[in-house]
Amino acid sequence: MSEDALPGRVRIHEVGPRDGLQNEKAVIPVEVKAEFIHRLAAAGLTTIEATSFVHPRWVPQLADAEELFPRLADLGDVRLPALVPNARGLERALALGVREVAVFASATESFAKANLNRTVDESLAMFEPxxxxxxAAGVPVRGYVSMxxxxxxxxxxxxxxxxRVARRLLDLGCAELSxxxxxxxxxPGQVTALLAALGAAGVPxxxxxxxxxxxYGQALANTLTALRHGVTTVDASAGGLGGCPFAKSATGNLATEDLLWMLEGLGIHTGVDLRRLxxxxLWLAERLGRPSPSRTVRALASQLDQEPTGATGPFRPSPAPSHKEP
Known part of the structure; x- marks a missing residue:
């Protein structure tokens, strides 16, 4: 793809059930989590990061992973990756039939220490096995690189x-890097510089x-920059949920609805129904007891209330001419 071209399709990697709910002060009932994931799938999301197999002491909000996964068995072809911090977490995931996993590395020593209580090199050594x-079990691994x-x-x-960290994760065998x-x-300038550096190092x-x-309100601008440099997978969180429990200055993730509004206006296909999402x-916000931070959710809420069931929205942006598939 030439620079500044846009892809015809983008895959949204939905992280709300894991990265979003892990930052909640209250523990969400497993029944609500399961219904949330089912609703996300019904809206057309095909990759939904379901949970984490981190020790409950560190992330108590996701301590119910073993109880949650059996409730998702009917989702068929929906990809349901889970975060695994170490060998023990992986074995727990494999025992439940999890088909995709992710490991969470850091580009900086300070965050590696705060998040994993290890240096960068020590954490990468932990991920190797x-x-x-x-x-070896046929389960692809995603490598997150934070900071x-x-x-x-x-x-x-x-x-x-x-x-350096990205190349090491690929060399270990990670199929994808986030x-x-x-x-x-x-x-956007920093995004351009990093993607150029990764490309020069042989990371496609x-x-x-x-x-x-x-x-700082730059998530959409940064995403658009990445798309223009050939990236076609974007992580986002329904309703803008999330942050990071180990980086207190972190605010919410890019809202999936905000991302969809931009992509649809650009004529980029995702397969996700904005109304249903x-x-x-809105359904989850009621259960969390607060409004969604997503601007798009807030803007469309009143229109959604006025629409009859099954209507095909008035509130989709006018799409640009469709682009060719990448």
Whole structure:
């Protein structure tokens, strides 16, 4: 894909059930989590990160992974990856028949210490047998790289530090890398510089996803920049849920509805129904006892209330001419 071209289709990697709910102060009942995931699938999302097999002491909000996964068995072809921090977490996931997993690395020493209580190199060494074991079992592994643009303790992160960790994860056997702007400080210029550095190091855009937080309101601009540089997988969270429990300055993820509004206006296909997703985020917001932070959800809420069931929205943006498939 030439620079500045846009893809015809984008795959949304929905992270709300894991990255969103892990940051809630209250523990959400497993029944609500299961229904949330079913509603997301019904809206057309085909990749939904369901939970994490982290020790309950560290993330008590996701301590019910073993109880949750059997409730999702009817979702068929929907991809339901789960985060695994170590070999023990992987074995728990494999025992439940989880078909995709993810590991969570850091580009910075400070966050590696805060999140994993290890150095960057120690954490990568910990992931090596995890990736090998999963791959041997036919389970693809996604590698998250956090703090790709800025770190609350260390400041701006040089692209070469991200490249080093990204290359190591690919060499270990990760099938895909997700580049995280964990505290939401990235700008389009930084995104361009990092993607150029990764490309020069032999990391193709087709192996990358982007994961932006919206602290400074730049998540959509950063996403559009990534799309123009060949990335076609975007992480987002329904209703803008989430943050990071180990980086207190992190605000919510890019809202899936906000992303959809932009992509549909550009004529980029996702297969996701914006109305049904908005209704899902409103449903969850009621159970969380607060309004959704997504601007698109708030803007469409009143229109959704006025529409008869089964209507085909008045509130989709006018699409640009469709682009050719990448």
């Amino acid at each position: 995890v990736v090998a074991r999963a791959t 790709c643009f800025g770190d609350p303790w260390e400041g701006a992160v040089p692209p070469e530090r991200v490249v 580049l995280g702007d964990t505290i939401g400080v990235a700008t 855009a087709g192996r990358l996803a982007v994961h932006f937080h919206d602290t 908005t209704a899902t985020s």
